[in-house]
Amino acid sequence: MSAKKFAHHFIPHHHPETDEHHRAHALSHGALLGYVLVFCLTIGGFYFVRTTAPQILGTAQYTAEQIIELTNVKRAEEGLSPLKQNSLLAAAAAAKSVDMHSNNYWAHYSPQGKSPWNFISSVGYRYIYAGENLARDFADPQAVVNAWMASSTHRSNVLDKNFKEIGVSVSNGSLTGTEGVLVVQMFGSAVSAVPTESASSQEASEPLAQVPAETEAQGESTSENSEVKSQDLTESQNSATSSTDSESATVLASRQFSISKFMSLALVGFVFMLFAIEVAVASKKSHLSVRSSTLAHLGLLGLVLFALWYAVQGSVI
Amino acid sequence: MNKRPNKSFDNIWHFVLYLGFAIGLVGIYFSKFDARRQFTVLLLMIAYYLIWGFVFHHLRRDATRWLMFEYLLIGLIGLLAGFLIFLL
Numbered sequence: 001m002s003a004k005k006f007a008h009h010f011i012p013h014h015h016p017e018t019d020e021h022h023r024a025h026a027l028s029h030g031a032l033l034g035y036v037l038v039f040c041l042t043i044g045g046f047y048f049v050r051t052t053a054p055q056i057l058g059t060a061q062y063t064a065e066q067i068i069e070l071t072n073v074k075r076a077e078e079g080l081s082p083l084k085q086n087s088l089l090a091a092a093a094a095a096k097s098v099d100m101h102s103n104n105y106w107a108h109y110s111p112q113g114k115s116p117w118n119f120i121s122s123v124g125y126r127y128i129y130a131g132e133n134l135a136r137d138f139a140d141p142q143a144v145v146n147a148w149m150a151s152s153t154h155r156s157n158v159l160d161k162n163f164k165e166i167g168v169s170v171s172n173g174s175l176t177g178t179e180g181v182l183v184v185q186m187f188g189s190a191v192s193a194v195p196t197e198s199a200s201s202q203e204a205s206e207p208l209a210q211v212p213a214e215t216e217a218q219g220e221s222t223s224e225n226s227e228v229k230s231q232d233l234t235e236s237q238n239s240a241t242s243s244t245d246s247e248s249a250t251v252l253a254s255r256q257f258s259i260s261k262f263m264s265l266a267l268v269g270f271v272f273m274l275f276a277i278e279v280a281v282a283s284k285k286s287h288l289s290v291r292s293s294t295l296a297h298l299g300l301l302g303l304v305l306f307a308l309w310y311a312v313q314g315s316v317i
Numbered sequence: 318m319n320k321r322p323n324k325s326f327d328n329i330w331h332f333v334l335y336l337g338f339a340i341g342l343v344g345i346y347f348s349k350f351d352a353r354r355q356f357t358v359l360l361l362m363i364a365y366y367l368i369w370g371f372v373f374h375h376l377r378r379d380a381t382r383w384l385m386f387e388y389l390l391i392g393l394i395g396l397l398a399g400f401l402i403f404l405l
Binding site: 040 | 327330331334338341345346349350352353355358359362366369370373377383384386387388391392393394395397398399400401403405
């Protein structure tokens with residue numbers, strides 16, 4: 001008897017004394033309000049812990065060198081030559097990172113209209129080809145590189161055979177209202193790195209620079225996937241060789257995303273399952289009919305579940 | 318006067334609702350690695366669901382405060398789950 005009463009929390013049932021049909025107790029308005037409160041308390045709790053002692057939620061640290069190493073692993077898998085670390089490109093990436101934090105933007109082009117190529121040129125790097133990938137809020141370097149590889153435009157930068165050198169900046173800070181890690185990856189092919197015969201064939205054309213197409217899709221301040229930028233190829237050559245420049249960043253609250261994802265999937269999945277049981281029971285019993293609102297709830301919760309399941313930590317542009 | 322709408326009325330309205338959700342699903346899929354955009358799509362879908370519920374039940378003449386409150390609570394669960402994952 002008590003088992004039957006317990007089951008009433010999860011399945012729709014009939015009360016003979018009042019001759020009324022009831023939905024699962026766990027789907028009552030009070031219970032739904034309870035789930036809302038659980039989410040509110042979780043959000044408040046995470047916010048409190050993050051602002052007072054974020055290390056409770058885990059810490060992780062990664063460096064620019066790890067990003068470069070993993071990028072070269074991906075290139076090696078495609079039979080491409082590894083990219084050499086370049087101190088000028090690293091300086092350009094660091095300058096871009098500082099500019100993004102101080103001007104609070106998440107885009108390839110700054111609100112003042114500064115392009116990635118401005119940063120590369122301002123450190124004195126003379127390039128024939130250049131490119132930029134950006135990533136933020138990832139907890140580990142492998143996730144950063146995997147995210148770039150999953151995007152066709154970022155992937156084409158990583159696997160571009162025209163690029164010979166690389167510079168990466170990894171930094172902590174607040175960006176567009178969120179505290180996190182910013183990764184700026186700059187690729188280049190210095191004038192001196194190109195063989196003489198190849199360089200002379202390039203002299204007629206202008207140097208090429210590219211940012212992923214997402215920039216365009218994001219509606220950021222650029223409208224072009226690749227940009228041709230004029231630069232004097234006959235000027236002094238600056239092909240700084242590999243450097244040991246490597247910045248690192250500490251990721252605080254690194255496990256927050258996985259905890260949040262698990263908790264959200266469990267709670268939303270539980271409510272979804274209760275509505276699904278209601279539909280299954282109602283469709284089997286002739287005296288019950290499926291409520292139209294239940295089908296709508298199931299649809300929305302299904303969509304939310306998909307979004308939660310498909311969610312990944314961090315963003316790339 | 319509280320005439321029960323026919324089955325095809327319900328079916329058409331549910332088809333419209335699920336068609337919207339299918340578009341939302343595609344939007345979320347193609348917004349991978351852009352948490353803010355995914356949250357925006359989710360927000361639009363929740364707004365769509367609430368408007369749909371309000372209009373559908375008013376046309377069906379079975380809209381009650383409790384039913385609308387139920388829609389609001391389910392929408393809130395989706396919103397808070399999305400906020401926790403995409404924005405916090």
